Amino acid sequence: MLSNTGNFLLLINIFLSSLIIYSSFKCLKIKNNIIFKNIYQISLMQSTLVLMCFFTLIAAFVVSDFSLITVYQNSHSLKPLFYKISGTWGNHEGSLLLWVIILTIFSFLFLIFNRNHPKNYRLYTLIIQNFLILGFLFFIIFNSNPFSLISPIPKEGLGLNPILQDPALAIHPPLLYVGFVGSSIYFSAAMASMISNYSGRLFAQSIKSWVLISWAFQTLGILVGSIWAYYELGWGGFWFWDPVENASLLPWFAMTALLHSLLVLEKRNTLYFWTIILCLMTFTLSVTGTFLVRSGILNSVHTFANDPSRGIYILIFLSLMIFASIYFLFSKYKPTNDLINSNSKETFVLINNWFMMFYLVTVLLGTLYPIFTDAISNNKISVGPPFYNSVIIPVVIVFLFFMAIGPQAKWIKNKFSNLRSTLLILGGAIIINFAIVYFLKSYSLISNLILISSLFLIMSSIFDFFKKSRLSFPRIVSHLSFGFLILFIGLNHNFSVEKDFNLKLGEAKKIDDYEFALLDLKLSQENNYKAVVGKLEVNNSNTMKRRILYPEIRIYDNPQTLTYEASIETNFLGDHYLTMSNIDRSEYYNIKFQHKPLMIWIWISVLLLSFGGFLSLFKNAKNN
Amino acid sequence: MQKIIKSIIVFLFIFVLLVFYNSLNRETNYSTDYLVGNKLTNINLKSFDDNKIYTSEDIQKSRYTLINFWASWCAPCRIEHPYLMQLSKEKNLKILGVNFKDKKINASKFLNELGNPYYYMAKDTTGKQSVNFGIYGIPESILINNETIVLKKFVGPLNEQNLNDIKEIINSL
Amino acid sequence: MRFKILLIIFFLNLNINLYANELVEESKIHKNLRCLVCQGQSIADSNSDFALTLKMVVKDLIDQGKTEEEIYSFLSDKYGDWILYKPKINQGNLLLWGLPYLALIIGGVIIVFLIRKSSKKA
Numbered sequence: 001m002l003s004n005t006g007n008f009l010l011l012i013n014i015f016l017s018s019l020i021i022y023s024s025f026k027c028l029k030i031k032n033n034i035i036f037k038n039i040y041q042i043s044l045m046q047s048t049l050v051l052m053c054f055f056t057l058i059a060a061f062v063v064s065d066f067s068l069i070t071v072y073q074n075s076h077s078l079k080p081l082f083y084k085i086s087g088t089w090g091n092h093e094g095s096l097l098l099w100v101i102i103l104t105i106f107s108f109l110f111l112i113f114n115r116n117h118p119k120n121y122r123l124y125t126l127i128i129q130n131f132l133i134l135g136f137l138f139f140i141i142f143n144s145n146p147f148s149l150i151s152p153i154p155k156e157g158l159g160l161n162p163i164l165q166d167p168a169l170a171i172h173p174p175l176l177y178v179g180f181v182g183s184s185i186y187f188s189a190a191m192a193s194m195i196s197n198y199s200g201r202l203f204a205q206s207i208k209s210w211v212l213i214s215w216a217f218q219t220l221g222i223l224v225g226s227i228w229a230y231y232e233l234g235w236g237g238f239w240f241w242d243p244v245e246n247a248s249l250l251p252w253f254a255m256t257a258l259l260h261s262l263l264v265l266e267k268r269n270t271l272y273f274w275t276i277i278l279c280l281m282t283f284t285l286s287v288t289g290t291f292l293v294r295s296g297i298l299n300s301v302h303t304f305a306n307d308p309s310r311g312i313y314i315l316i317f318l319s320l321m322i323f324a325s326i327y328f329l330f331s332k333y334k335p336t337n338d339l340i341n342s343n344s345k346e347t348f349v350l351i352n353n354w355f356m357m358f359y360l361v362t363v364l365l366g367t368l369y370p371i372f373t374d375a376i377s378n379n380k381i382s383v384g385p386p387f388y389n390s391v392i393i394p395v396v397i398v399f400l401f402f403m404a405i406g407p408q409a410k411w412i413k414n415k416f417s418n419l420r421s422t423l424l425i426l427g428g429a430i431i432i433n434f435a436i437v438y439f440l441k442s443y444s445l446i447s448n449l450i451l452i453s454s455l456f457l458i459m460s461s462i463f464d465f466f467k468k469s470r471l472s473f474p475r476i477v478s479h480l481s482f483g484f485l486i487l488f489i490g491l492n493h494n495f496s497v498e499k500d501f502n503l504k505l506g507e508a509k510k511i512d513d514y515e516f517a518l519l520d521l522k523l524s525q526e527n528n529y530k531a532v533v534g535k536l537e538v539n540n541s542n543t544m545k546r547r548i549l550y551p552e553i554r555i556y557d558n559p560q561t562l563t564y565e566a567s568i569e570t571n572f573l574g575d576h577y578l579t580m581s582n583i584d585r586s587e588y589y590n591i592k593f594q595h596k597p598l599m600i601w602i603w604i605s606v607l608l609l610s611f612g613g614f615l616s617l618f619k620n621a622k623n624n
Numbered sequence: 625m626q627k628i629i630k631s632i633i634v635f636l637f638i639f640v641l642l643v644f645y646n647s648l649n650r651e652t653n654y655s656t657d658y659l660v661g662n663k664l665t666n667i668n669l670k671s672f673d674d675n676k677i678y679t680s681e682d683i684q685k686s687r688y689t690l691i692n693f694w695a696s697w698c699a700p701c702r703i704e705h706p707y708l709m710q711l712s713k714e715k716n717l718k719i720l721g722v723n724f725k726d727k728k729i730n731a732s733k734f735l736n737e738l739g740n741p742y743y744y745m746a747k748d749t750t751g752k753q754s755v756n757f758g759i760y761g762i763p764e765s766i767l768i769n770n771e772t773i774v775l776k777k778f779v780g781p782l783n784e785q786n787l788n789d790i791k792e793i794i795n796s797l
Numbered sequence: 798m799r800f801k802i803l804l805i806i807f808f809l810n811l812n813i814n815l816y817a818n819e820l821v822e823e824s825k826i827h828k829n830l831r832c833l834v835c836q837g838q839s840i841a842d843s844n845s846d847f848a849l850t851l852k853m854v855v856k857d858l859i860d861q862g863k864t865e866e867e868i869y870s871f872l873s874d875k876y877g878d879w880i881l882y883k884p885k886i887n888q889g890n891l892l893l894w895g896l897p898y899l900a901l902i903i904g905g906v907i908i909v910f911l912i913r914k915s916s917k918k919a
Contacts, residue, residue, distance in 0.1 A: 235842035242837055297647040299654070300837040308648040315648075319641050326637065330630055339915040340908075347912065354904040362897040368640075369884075369893045375643045379889060380654060382831050384839070384882025391897055498824060500841075564844070581844040585697070585725075590844055654833060654879050662874065725846075751850040752857065758875035760833045760847050 002060045003068055006147035009053035013100075014137050016046045017130045024123040024130075033119045035111075039126070043108040046133075050104045054097050057146050058088045067153045070094060070146040076159035078528050086170030092294060092310070093146035095173055096136060102181040103133045110185050110210065117198070117206050124192030125185070132184055135317045143313050162529065162556045162563055168228035172221060179218025180251040180286035183279075185210050186258075190279035191325070194332040204266035204275070209620055211262060214282075215255040216613030222248050223606040234564045234579045236498075236594045238602070241388040243298045246367045247289030250360060254282040257356035260349045268346060270338040273329075274353070280325045285360075287318045297371060348406030355399045362391050393446060400453035400486060403479055404460035407472065425463060429455035436491075443494040450490045457483030474619055478612030485605035488598045497595040502588040515539040516591065519548075529556040534580045536567070538593065551580035551591075575599040656758055657777040664772040669753055672723055672731070672745035682744070684770050686718040688794045691766045692742070693759050695726040696734035701763045704781035705738045711787065712741035716794040720744040724762050725751045767793065826855055826865060829882045830872065839882060 020042050027036050057070075061084045066072045074091040075084055088094045107129040114122050140146070163169075186207040193203045225248065226238040239245060258278040264271045292298055295311025340346050366383040373379045405422065433451045437443070461480035464472070499511050508517035520535035532553040539546050549567035556563065569576040574597035581590045669678040683689050692708060694701045712719055721742035723731045726749070735742075748754050757766060758777075765778040767790060775793060778786050827841035832848045840848035851872075858868050873881055884890045 233842075235838070237842070240837070291644065295644075295648055297644070297650065297652065299652045311648045312645075315641065315644055322637050322641070326634060337918070338911070339918065340911045341915060342912045347908070350908050350911070354901075354908060357904055358897060358901045361900040365893055365896055369890075371647050372643055373889065374650065375646045377889070378658075380877060380879045381884050381890070382879050382882050383884050383893065384829070384831070386829050386883035387893075390883070391894075395901070583844075583849070584846060590849070654877075656833075656876055659875075659877055750853065751846070752854050755850065755854045755872075755875060760876065 002056055002065050003147045003149050006053055006056045006060075007141075007145070009049050009056065010137060010141055010145075010147070013046060013049055013053070013104075014134065014141070016042055016049070017134045017137065020046065020130050021127050021134075024127045028120060028123050035119055035123065039123075040111065043104075043111055043126070047101075047104045047108045050097075050101050054088075054101055057094055057097060058085055060147075061085065061088045064157065066155070066157050067149055067151075068146065069148045069150045072150055072154050072157050074159075075157040076528070077156060079159065079165070080527070082167070082170070083165045087164075089173050090164050090169070091146075092307075093140070093144045095177075096140050096144055097146060098173060098177050099181050100133060100136050100140070102177050103129065103136065103184055106182055106185040106210070107133065107188075110189070113209075114206055117202065118196065120196035121189075121192050121198040121203075121206075124195050125188045128188035128191045129185060132188065132321075135320075139313045139317065143309060159528075159556075162554065162561055163232050166228055166232055168224050168231065172224045172228060175217050175224055176221030176248060179214050179221050179255075180248065180282070180289070182210065182214035182217065183251060183255065183282040183286055186214075186279045187283035187321075190276045191328055194276060194328045197332075199272045200269050201266045203272075204262045205624065207279070208262055208266065209617055211255060211258055212613050212617040212620065215252070215259055216610045216617065218248070218252050218255060219606060219610040219613065222252065223603065223610065226606075227603060230599075231566065231568065234566050236566070236577045236579075236592075236596060241363075241366065241383075241385050243300050243367050244293050246363050247293050249363055250285045250289060250367075251282050253356045253360040253363070254278055254285055257353040257360075258282060260352045260356075264346050264349045268339075270336070270340070270346065271350075272336060273333060277329070278353075280329070284318070284321060284325065285364075287314065287321060291315060291318055292367070343409065345406070345409045348402065348409050351402050351406065355395065355402070358395060359392060362388065366391075393450065396486065397446075397449045397453045400450075400457045400483065403482065404457040407464065407475055407479065408460075421463065422460070425459045426452075426456055428459055429453075441495065447490055447494050450486060454483045454487035454490060458487060474612045474616035476612075477615060478609050481605045481608035481612060485602065485609065488601045488605055492596055492598050492602060495597045499593040500590070502583065502590050504588045510541075513540055513542045514593070515541060516593065518589065518591075529554045531555070531565075532582075534589065536578060536580070536591070538576065538578070547576055549576065549578040551578050553580065553582060570600055572600060573597065655779050656760065657779050659758060660774050660776060662774050664757065664766075664768060664774065666756055667772070668756075669720075669722060669746035669748065672721075672728075672747045678720070678744060678746050680772050683720065683768070683772060686743075687716045687770055688775075689718050689720055689744075689768050689770075690790065691720045691722060691757065691768065693722045693724045693748075693754060693757070693762045693764045695724045695762055696730035697726065698724075698762050700781040701734075702738065704763055704783075705741075707782045707784075707787050708741040709739050711790060712743070714791065714794060717790070718743040720746060722754070723747040724754060724759075725749060822865065823855065823859060826859075826868060827852060829869070830855070831880050831882055833876065833880060 020039060023036055023039050023042070027039065057068075059065075060068050060071050061075050062081065064071065064075060064077045064084070066075075070091060070093045074094075075087050079087065089098045107126060110129075111122060111126055114125075189203075189207050189210075193199060222245075225245070229240070229245075230236065230238040258275065261271050261275045261278060265275050291311065291314040294307075295314065296308060297311065340350065366387055369383055370381055373381055404425075429452045432455050433448060436451065437448070458480060461476050461483060465476050465480075497512075497514075499514060499516075501509055501511060501516070503509060503516065503518040505518055505521050508515065510516075515538075517537045517539075518534060519537055522533045522535070524531045524533055532555075534551050534553075536549045536551065537546065538549060547569060549569060551567040552565040554563045554565055555561075564579050564581050566577055566579045568578075574595060577594040577596055579592045581592075583590055664680070667678065667680045667683065670676075671678060690711060708719060711717060719742050721744070723746070726747070728747075731747075761779070763781050765782060765786075766774055767776040767778075768774055776789065824841060828839050830840045830851060832838045832840050832843040832845055832851075834845050834847050835843045838848075840851050855868060858871065863871070869881055869883075873885070878885060884893055886894055
């Protein structure tokens with residue numbers, strides 16, 4: 001019954017999307033500025049019905065309706081309710097419904113929030129967005145239908161991978177989708193802008209809020225994903241330059257660049273075509289990322305299950321998007337007389353875009369290169385953290401300096417009157433850095449430069465706050481938090497301590513400043529898993545602090561999996577992180593201990609970064 | 625000029641999409657079986673029974689050698705064992721068995737039960753020697769000639785097809 | 798006198814640094830080696846049998862006095878370039894290492910060009 005409801009709702013939505021496109025074309029022919037009332041109504045109905053469809057699927061998961069293949073493959077009756085619900089979008093088919101929800105809701109909201117803009121522009125946006133919606137609805141119905149039936153009906157489901165049963169991972173997809181799926185709306189708006197010749201600052205105002213929303217949520221989504229990786233995957237890192245992680249970062253670079261170039265487009269009415277390119281690029285990167293992650297061509301710890309048929313559908317969709325974009329770009333391109341003054345804010349925005357494109361090219365290249373070398377020369381290589389770190393980090397140093405100086409530049413022409421205060425701040429940053437080196441521990445040259453440049457950005461932002469009016473508060477918050485982010489990552493990296501050793505029950509070991517003892521091993525039985533819980537005492541002989549950590553080895557039943565749960569003790573000074581794993585055919589356990597200073601401040605920095613985006617959003621909404 | 629740039633851009637996108645399409649049917653799991661043609665050096669394997677050490681010289685005495693890494697605790701090793709027994713009857717081939725991270729009692733029991741196809745018997749209790757051969761899991765087999773050059777690698781248990789390939793190589797001239 | 802004390806402290810710091818560097822090197826090498834039987838993990842992060850074996854071998858090689866490059870070279874001969882997370886800087890990977898910087902240079906040129914063009918008009 002649920003399956004029939006779901007399928008029925010999907011089909012209705014295909015009809016509604018087509019109807020919206022048809023009505024919009026009809027409405028375009030009429031030479032007035034009024035959009036048919038029924039277009040609004042159908043859009044609202046579309047969003048409502050898609051939501052109902054989604055709730056139908058959630059219901060199926062909650063009641064454990066195993067007649068649906070998706071529920072059978074990804075759920076289990078003994079799963080806690082929270083994870084039954086979040087399991088709805090924790091799989092390929094269900095997550096596509098989430099895609100469609102964002103696409104339709106954004107479509108409707110954009111329509112009603114843009115009443116001050118020309119009809120043609122709005123209708124073309126609606127049309128293009130609905131083509132995207134149709135594309136995904138077809139994909140769902142013909143290839144990845146969460147409502148497909150299985151017969152005979154299994155008595156029990158296969159269960160959800162235990163490492164996915166985590167609150168952070170439950171909200172990770174929704175946050176991320178508001179981000180990069182939400183970018184679809186300004187993809188459509190950009191196309192509409194070209195088609196209806198609606199350019200300039202009014203167009204910038206039209207999409208600004210949407211870019212801010214998607215940027216802020218994308219930042220949050222990436223944050224939550226990193227937090228999940230840190231807590232769940234057990235190696236104490238939060239970013240691995242894994243292809244799936246990169247897939248979420250690429251649209252973020254484009255969004256950040258777009259955010260900044262919109263400032264220029266709005267204030268000075270220049271950089272229109274570059275802004276359009278960024279709008280098109282963001283969603284194109286989102287779909288490319290989706291393709292890479294779900295098609296099975298990547299080897300990663302994060303990937304969904306492999307299925308090349310999905311890959312073909314997404315590839316076709318991507319190709320159509322790309323060629324449509326190129327077609328309109330090429331046919332509508334007009335060389336403009338953009339005036340960019342040196343020493344002005346426009347220049348610094350361009351510099352931001354310049355660096356963002358560098359990061360984008362680097363990460364895109366690193367992610368795609370193994371695929372290309374394998375396809376062309378059958379040569380298999382890996383591209384991992386050492387590559388990204390060595391290419392990107394030196395450039396970030398210079399980037400941070402520009403981030404500090406840029407916002408202080410004025411529009412049109414800037415006089416460097418504040419050179420003196422800039423140099424003073426730089427001196428302060430250098431002093432603080434060497435104080436850290438002197439009192440604590442010295443580190444590599446690059447680390448020194450990173451600390452100096454991030455301190456420079458932080459102090460510049462703070463100075464800015466005391467100088468300027470409330471107007472630039474959101475920007476100060478975001479730039480400041482970015483400075484903090486790099487600072488804390490740098491400090492964390494340089495002062496982290498790692499110990500990797502083997503212990504058996506009752507044994508103790510002294511390594512450098514630490515003494516470890518495996519005091520106890522308990523067997524515990526939980527709802528859906530058994531666990532071997534270790535009681536590990538960690539003594540820091542410097543601070544005389546004694547800690548007890550409880551790492552676990554968990555054995556889940558459905559599906560049969562073994563996971564290692566880290567024991568993490570968090571406070572504002574740092575984290576103590578410990579994992580224990582068994583060694584085959586031995587009574588020894590492998591212990592990995594890490595002390596990670598200031599870890600929580602890394603998360604707080606990203607949270608503040610995103611918060612700056614929301615502040616800007618509210619400020620923007622208030623002014624318009 | 626503009627036309628050229630536009631054509632290049634379009635061509636680039638088509639190229640990228642074609643590579644994506646091509647990659648859809650490729651195997652993502654890595655396997656080292658393409659690493660052939662290298663010469664094995666620094667062969668230093670402890671003998672299974674006594675304190676003898678096997679080096680390259682010992683192995684170069686036979687025309688072809690199949691180096692087979694195995695253990696009593698490895699289930700697929702049981703499955704491939706009959707094929708090894710078949711191969712042990714081949715004239716041009718001698719099989720060097722390297723017992724990997726195993727206990728002598730269990731290994732001996734395994735061979736008593738399923739038969740011993742090995743002309744040379746060695747062991748690698750720590751697993752460190754296996755790295756010298758490029759082994760990353762067991763069972764794994766390497767076919768070399770009398771100059772210790774790798775002719776073929778078999779990652780995973782041997783099957784019928786592998787058997788025929790080996791026979792073809794060792795019986796050709 | 799104060800200067801001499803500073804100098805002594807400086808050299809003490811250096812020594813501590815060197816010792817720390819040796820251990821750091823082992824960890825750095827582990828992070829650069831890919832676990833062949835895992836899905837996207839380095840041998841530093843993996844607990845698989847293969848990772849443990851490889852860590853032992855790396856330790857032996859370091860003890861034998863091999864440099865980092867020699868270790869990578871040895872392992873990539875045995876297991877292919879795939880085992881290295883840092884792609885080799887050779888002809889095949891020229892595009893990979895070069896294009897980002899090329900993009901940076903091209904971007905810079907475009908910006909300078911735009912500014913020059915604007916100032917000519919003004």
